[in-house]
Amino acid sequence: MATGYSEDKTLGLAQVEDERIDYDNRRPSSTGSDTEALEVVFEDQGVRRRKSSLVPSVAPRPAHFRQKTQCFVHTLLEKHDGIPNKDHSASYEGLAQERLIDKDPHGHVHGSHHSRLLTKKQISDMAFGIRELSKKLVQIKLKLNVRNIFILGKAHDETLISHSRETTEWLLSKEPHYRVYVEDTLEQNRIFDSEGLLNDNPDFRGRLRFWSKKLCDERPQTFDIVLALGGDGTVLYASWLFQRIVPPVLAFSLGSLGFLTKFDYELYPQTLSRAFGEGITVSLRLRFEATIMRSQSNKKTDNKRDLVEELIGEESEDHHTHVPDGTHNILNEVVLDRGPNPTMSTMELFGDDEHFTTVQADGICVSTPTGSTAYNLAAGGSLCHPDNPVILVTAICAHTLSFRPIILPDTIVLRAGVPYDARTSSWASFDGKERTELRPGDYVTISASRYPFPSVLPLDRKRQDWVDSISRTLQWNSRQRQKSYKEWTA
Structure with missing residues (x-):
């Protein structure tokens, strides 16, 4: 999230009068200043990847080619510059989104900006920006030109x-x-x-x-x-x-x-x-972006592979051990469990570049603050106000009584995977949908989503x-x- 808006002739913030944004009475800004606008920006990074195709948490940040997200809520706080809206077949906010997409000459909006590929600073900036945006939105009325x-x-x-x-x-x-x-x-x-x-x-x-x-x-x-x-x-x-x-x-x-x-x-x-x-008054609820990462078979090393070493070990340019297999934005929780297997699951849990612990339990629930009152609560996790910028991690019937629920900041990228020597596979579900088997060597990345x-x-x-x-x-x-x-x- 950064202040300012770098593009000319884009749709933006309507005049705020009596704590109300009115899209029906739009007029040009009298000051021409865009310093109050908010926008989430990302910078393309030519960084080296780890074995598991993850960006390290510290990387150079070249000062060029900025990308804006297409998230609808961010357009609500841009400065309006008086450009009329002539096409009434789509919503005012929708047209703003299309204009942002048109300004993406390299197609990066849909292709590469996943949270798992962002640096630690990018994720921190994004999470902080969304929190600041949410604070502003709950204090004003948004009067939409509903069609x-x-x-x-x-x-x-x-x-x-x-x-x-x-x-x-x-x-x-x-x-x-x-x-x-x-x-x-x-x-x-x-x-x-x-x-x-x-x-x-x-x-x-x-x-x-x-x-x-x-x-x-x-x-x-x-x-x-x-x-x-x-x-x-x-x-x-x-x-x-x-x-x-x-x-x-x-x-x-x-x-x-x-x-x-x-x-x-x-x-x-x-x-x-x-x-x-x-x-209307809008509250932005944190969502998670969860990506399934599949282990790539390598016959020469399959018998001695170690998931911990692959995820936090030394970098390797010529060999990536995992490939993505589907990304989901979820509002409640990501659950990894033993599925139909009669025995408990074994999973490795990572936070950023650190191995947190080995989980032996029926499963693990990684919840948003919104989902704290759902599966997380039933599994013994804490109640959490939805405005808190956190990730809740709760074990499901853990094999040790000392595995207590833990609350982590939303700037962490969590990874939970099935080790290569696990007795059985595990299963992942996303808000209770898209149930998918995780075989030994597979894992799931979980991080704050750019789309609240x-x-x-x-x-x-x-x-x-x-x-x-x-x-x-x-x-x-x-x-x-x-x-x-x-x-x-x-």
Whole structure:
């Protein structure tokens, strides 16, 4: 994260009046100064790689070829320079993202900027920048020029399908410029009855649209806001759909617990009218970037390979021992466990260039602060406020009683792998999805993601919202109050 903005004619920070950003009344900056803008920047590094294709934590930093991220939330705090937005087919923020991508002549935005390849200083700068951005966002209202609305619900739940139809009809009836996207599986759904909805309301044609996973992957900047109808699982599904750019997520509670669902669905007309009319406040939730690294077979050395030596040993230019096999951005946790094996797992745990410990347990849970109330809590980990910039590591049924949960800074790159001499393989899952076998020699890197998750907060209780949620859902420290003494007097 750095101050200043180096590109000319880019979309930026709207005027802040009465603690509100208003995209509908944009005008040029009177000062022409961009010193208040925030941006995450990375510099290409011609550094040597370790055997496992990891960048060492200290490397030279050439002062050229700066790259900006395409994360939607960063564009919200750039200085606006008066360039009009003529294309209304995509959101204002989406157009800003496309312009940033266009300024990437070498294609590095999509190809090479993974957290596991960043230096220690780059990760520290990135994490600090996102924290500073988050502090600014929770103190202001963002008034978005809403056009494209994404509705997410469980397409197999009859009640939620009915709620999706009700919300869609209300939105399309409210404003003629709204375009509402629902899951493509609902197009032929009998309960949603899209054809009946269009026949009853001919002016809805062309404005009721359908999204697919491919659209979320390729054109996430299309959507101005996500309306999640369901429970925390629905919010996690939104994080899984939007692996890079994430639109602001406004979550309505229709589940059983609801740490992440902040709004009552019964009041959705008032909630949406206020959010679209007065603005929203966004909290940035830390996400992790997790990459599976596969061991490359080498017949000459396979019988004497050591995972610890390969990950923190001497550098080798002519041989890389591992190759990446898929990256996931997760909101809750990465879990490595024994899977269907009858015996416990053995795993090596590393932090940056240090071997932390050898884990012998049913598994290990590496959680974000948001995920501290999920699997991490069930495994005996600590509750953690989502604003804390930390990584929580909790063993699952460890073989030693001394393996206590540990909390690490979010600037560390963790690696957890299966040693070559392990009796069995292990299994990795990412927010409970994409379950993958890790064979001996494979490992997973876990680090802070460049793409945080923007969660919309209730305007009236944004400060105490998390404490309210754990008191409401977990009955945290709930007990009958101790009675006072009644002093005896003679």
